[in-house]
Amino acid sequence: xxxxxxxxxxxxxxxxxxxxxxxxxxxxxxxxxxxxxxxxxxxxxxxxxxxxxxxxxxxxxxxxxxx
Numbered sequence: 454x455x456x457x458x459x460x461x462x463x464x465x466x467x468x469x470x471x472x473x474x475x476x477x478x479x480x481x482x483x484x485x486x487x488x489x490x491x492x493x494x495x496x497x498x499x500x501x502x503x504x505x506x507x508x509x510x511x512x513x514x515x516x517x518x519x520x
Contacts (some may be wrong), residue, residue, distance in 0.1 A: 477490055509517070 479487055479490070
């Protein structure tokens with residue numbers, strides 16, 4: 454018996470969450486290395502995270518309703 458439902462997509466594989474402070478040795482590093490690590494953690498730490506959900510604005514909702 455065939456199902457009338459479409460096939461489901463496989464589950465999304467998420468990256469393993471780690472605590473960066475447990476993997477980086479900041480005690481034996483130079484100030485330049487510390488700045489580089491700080492910049493990397495600030496700007497590149499959540500590249501794999503999904504975007505936050507945001508409700509559409511009034512204009513976006515009205516635009517999509519007219520199509």
